[in-house]
Amino acid sequence: MSSVGQVITCKAAVAWEVNKPLVIEDVQVDPPQAGEVRIKILFTALCHTDAYTWSGKDPEGLFPCILGHEAAGIVESVGEGVAEVQSGDHVIPCYQAECKECKFCKSGKTNLCGKVRAATGVGVMMADKKSRFSINGKPIFHFMGTSTFSQYTVVHNVSVAKIAPNAPLDKVCLLGCGVPTGLGAVWNTAKVESGSIVAIFGLGTVGLAVAEGAKTAGASRVIGIDIDSRKFVTAQKFGVTEFVNPKEHDKPIQQIIVDMTDGGVDYSFECIGNVSVMRAALECCHKGWGTSVIVGVAASGQEISTRPFQLVTGRVWRGTAFGDFKSRSQVPWLVEKYMKKEIKVDEYITHNLNLAEINKAFDLMHGGDCLRCVLKM
Ligand SMILES: NC(=O)c1ccc[n+]([C@@H]2O[C@H](COP(=O)([O-])OP(=O)(O)OC[C@H]3O[C@@H](n4cnc5c(N)ncnc54)[C@H](O)[C@@H]3O)[C@@H](O)[C@H]2O)c1
Ligand SMILES: N[C@@H](CCC(=O)N[C@@H](CSCO)C(=O)NCC(=O)O)C(=O)O
Numbered sequence: 001m002s003s004v005g006q007v008i009t010c011k012a013a014v015a016w017e018v019n020k021p022l023v024i025e026d027v028q029v030d031p032p033q034a035g036e037v038r039i040k041i042l043f044t045a046l047c048h049t050d051a052y053t054w055s056g057k058d059p060e061g062l063f064p065c066i067l068g069h070e071a072a073g074i075v076e077s078v079g080e081g082v083a084e085v086q087s088g089d090h091v092i093p094c095y096q097a098e099c100k101e102c103k104f105c106k107s108g109k110t111n112l113c114g115k116v117r118a119a120t121g122v123g124v125m126m127a128d129k130k131s132r133f134s135i136n137g138k139p140i141f142h143f144m145g146t147s148t149f150s151q152y153t154v155v156h157n158v159s160v161a162k163i164a165p166n167a168p169l170d171k172v173c174l175l176g177c178g179v180p181t182g183l184g185a186v187w188n189t190a191k192v193e194s195g196s197i198v199a200i201f202g203l204g205t206v207g208l209a210v211a212e213g214a215k216t217a218g219a220s221r222v223i224g225i226d227i228d229s230r231k232f233v234t235a236q237k238f239g240v241t242e243f244v245n246p247k248e249h250d251k252p253i254q255q256i257i258v259d260m261t262d263g264g265v266d267y268s269f270e271c272i273g274n275v276s277v278m279r280a281a282l283e284c285c286h287k288g289w290g291t292s293v294i295v296g297v298a299a300s301g302q303e304i305s306t307r308p309f310q311l312v313t314g315r316v317w318r319g320t321a322f323g324d325f326k327s328r329s330q331v332p333w334l335v336e337k338y339m340k341k342e343i344k345v346d347e348y349i350t351h352n353l354n355l356a357e358i359n360k361a362f363d364l365m366h367g368g369d370c371l372r373c374v375l376k377m
């Protein structure tokens with residue numbers, strides 16, 4: 001019997017409370033309303049932002065909720081007026097929407113979209129400001145407009161990218177967040193030129209994708225900085241040419257980098273979410289032109305600081321969301337690039353588990369050997 005128009009009961013990992021183990025529950029997923037799409041999620045990866053919200057450090061974190069935002073699946077059904085996708089399409093849910101109509105989308109200056117952000121920030125759908133998830137009548141909040149730790153999810157039509165049907169969903173799910181963020185931070189946000197010297201703070205998936213982006217942009221030196229020296233072995237495969245462990249030095253890390261580079265780097269990227277490292281990343285930039293890009297997500301209440309003189313003397317401080325990629329327009333393009341072997345994806349996948357093992361997957365993520373763990377739903 002067709003599930004179209006029906007409530008679907010399926011398995012989902014529910015975060016009931018801050019930091020309490022996720023529980024696999026039978027969840028009721030309502031049919032999509034006007035402008036909405038219900039997706040059968042086949043594979044989802046875990047990103048550190050899921051762990052960040054689960055930890056209670058996200059001011060937008062709401063519980064109970066269904067986390068997850070790096071996934072791929074197949075459209076099960078669409079609501080009234082949805083023309084962008086249809087049942088059977090292969091898709092990647094996009095936490096950063098792209099409506100192509102709002103002030104942000106039309107500005108030509110940003111990839112941020114204002115169409116549904118007010119609803120996705122408070123865990124509901126735009127149409128009725130309610131959730132499509134419930135357990136025996138109790139609503140469960142959405143997360144980032146995606147909630148991919150569920151076998152079925154409902155997203156806004158402006159938050160879904162249609163991709164090539166032959167793309168392997170167990171791999172391209174990574175193109176929903178971490179890899180595009182790192183590549184785009186280099187290509188779109190910083191626009192690193194050939195010959196540049198680049199410093200990357202934090203060599204997880206996002207930092208490694210920055211390294212890959214810098215290498216393809218023709219950077220002459222790519223300095224990786226991490227407090228875990230084991231990261232260097234893998235990092236070299238992604239384009240890191242030199243490695244510094246701040247723990248092995250007495251001087252501040254910005255001074256070490258300035259001394260190594262005749263005055264500082266052309267571009268730096270903070271891929272950790274640590275506000276003291278954000279300061280070091282800015283201050284290791286070259287006077288007059290060095291640009292530092294904040295990629296990491298810092299905890300609620302944290303603030304950045306530096307001497308204004310750092311900016312007066314020409315350093316630039318910027319940030320990036322999803323690497324400044326326009327999601328619906330450019331995620332399919334990134335999938336094509338992966339299919340043509342122009343960008344890495346498989347290399348970031350260190351572990352594969354099932355949805356039922358999601359708590360183990362989070363443990364692995366905190367362990368240091370894991371880049372991305374992909375869950376089969
Ligand atoms: N802006 C965006 O659009 C966006 C998108 C995805 C992820 N993020 C954020 O990017 C950050 C990185 O994500 P990830 O998945 O690569 O995380 P990760 O935890 O895998 O990587 C972080 C790395 O930083 C290292 N590290 C920790 N403290 C350090 C320090 N003081 N100095 C040097 N190295 C240190 C760790 O050893 C690790 O290798 C997270 O904060 C995540 O939330 C942002
Ligand atoms: N909810 C947090 C902000 C979290 C945040 O900055 N998210 C990044 C994506 S992290 C993906 O792993 C982002 O793109 N933000 C832009 C946006 O959310 O529109 C808080 O409130 O501090």
Ligand SMILES: [Zn+2]
Nearest residue numbers: 047049177178
């Ligand atoms: Zn993410």
Ligand SMILES: [Zn+2]
Nearest residue numbers: 099102105113
């Ligand atoms: Zn928009």
